[in-house]
Amino acid sequence: MSASTTAPTAGWWYPWQIRLRLWWRKLIDFLQQLTQQPIALIGGLVVLLFILAAIFAEPITVHDPELGNLRQRLLPPAWQEGGQLEYPLGTDMQGRDLLTRIIFGARISLLVGFLTVAISVGVGGILGALAGYYRGWLDTVLSRFADLLMAFPFLIFAIAMMAFIGPGFGNLILALTFKGWVEFFRLVRGEIMSEKTREYVEAARALGRSHTAIIGTEILPNIIQSVFVLATLRMGFFIVTEASLSFLGLGIQPPTPAWGSMVATGRDVMLTAWWVSTLPGVAIVLLVLSLNIFGEGLRDILDPRLKME
């Protein structure tokens, strides 16, 4: 071939160079579209703020999240009478700074959210792809099992499971993912079933591609956006569920700061020190609301079906 003698040999990085350029272009496109959706942009920024706070929790806080100063018990927030600037959001019954605990609590909430979503996407995505692409008995078995899990209310299922296997971080993730993968399974299965009928799949077969390569390299890039959107929306839900479990004492155990258990401990002093319960609750609402707004915005930007209209 004449081309092989004239063209210079590119380095091994060449395909990655192209891929990176492609991804970069897509990222720029995405950010441009995001600026046209101001509400989603704000949601995304708030989420980003929480993530940064969770990552850099140690350097940005001055107090210890688990060790209090009993002389500074139940201090009100700084803007109220009797509040101190050293404790901007006040302190709880053991004199621990609420702001510090909320920031460290964000770490737990986000970690639970990310891990649960990641495992759910992995398990649900792979099973959904297999079921949707190959159908057959595998699909029947998995779909019926998924239907079975869907029949239980999520929180009650998680409570029963946590009561059964006991509290703890690992168990919490297990309890959440045990039912959490179903949503992703159903989404990916449905998407693959509809994509599989598209002609490009047949064309890829005619080109000599194997089934696994078609799922991984042809279909996956076409459905990844919807998975991403669902992942964002489900993350808010998982965070709320974790908070609910922690509130009931079945999730993260004290003294580790988790928003749910912080709300629970403040109940007793609700009338005299409203901030102990309320502020962690506000944090939950803020993060989950931002995640949902961001997810909705993502859907508007990424979903090609909405774009066509």
Added chain:
Amino acid sequence: MSNPLLELRNLTTVFPTGRGVVQAVNSVNLRVKPGEILGIVGESGSGKSTVLLSILGLVPYPGQIDGEIYFREQPLHRLPRRAMRQVRGKEISMIFQDPLSTLNPVFPVGEQIREALRLHGVGQGRRPHWLFDRRGGREKERVLEVMEEVGIPDPQVRYRAYPHEFSGGMQQRALIAIGLVNEPALLLADEPTTALDVTIQAQIMDLMRRINRERGTGIILVTHNLALAAEFCDSIAVMYAGRIVEHGPIDQVVKNPQHPYTQGLLNCLPRINRRAAKINPIPGEVPDLVDLPAGCAFASRCPLVRPACRSAELRLRAVAPDQYARCILYEEGERYTTEEEAWKTPR
């Protein structure tokens, strides 16, 4: 007599369904010589596209393929899956009907052509490493060359464009580029111009003819457009309800059709130079493939139907040199040899 590039012997493709067994393709015998353009024409549901899919072994589940398929004397029907994947896209390529839905919407067109090249590692003997690919530049060079060849202007710029940024004609050219990049010996074209308007259609057919002339690539063109086939093909096979009813060199079949169905098809063609155009449609519909009538499947619509049509076991018989028809008219007496016999004797 040169060895055929592709030979189908008694190709039969059936789809078991809830209602019964759909006979999509029914004992089809065909030969394609190297560099030949064979047209397969017929109405929708006559099984012409299924013939192409059967050749590549891509009949969708639960379809079953029976019969023999020889490509360069290599029995494709007996090839293991992995070896079959090596044939697809490398030695036999396929071009589909709707270019926009055939191109993957999320990848740039150039990358898709290149993927086809990379998949078969042309000129290298083995597939490149997925991560440490040292041949990127050379591959791209080849892709640009093919894009140029199929008439995509500005290949350097178009390489990075997405399918929806192309016009219909350009999309079809890109598809042809994907089909050609590995220099296959046989191109299967499944109604490649149906989605395009007439001027673009002419350009695309011109391109395919040029490829055929320059490279000696054999082409099977499946179309419902008899005029297009007449213009473009060397020989033609007319299919009806899963069977070939007439088969022969294009000039003979068009000038002198022997089967009533072919005659009917030719009568359906509107002529532009005749005012008050009189189109004579064939009455009735294609019979149900689950429940084919005994005898000739065309009998219910045939103007020349006789009582014997409904029971006779019909075969393709030589009605002229190289021309075969499956009709009761040629079944009687010893006048016409069957196709099987004619093929046995060297021409």
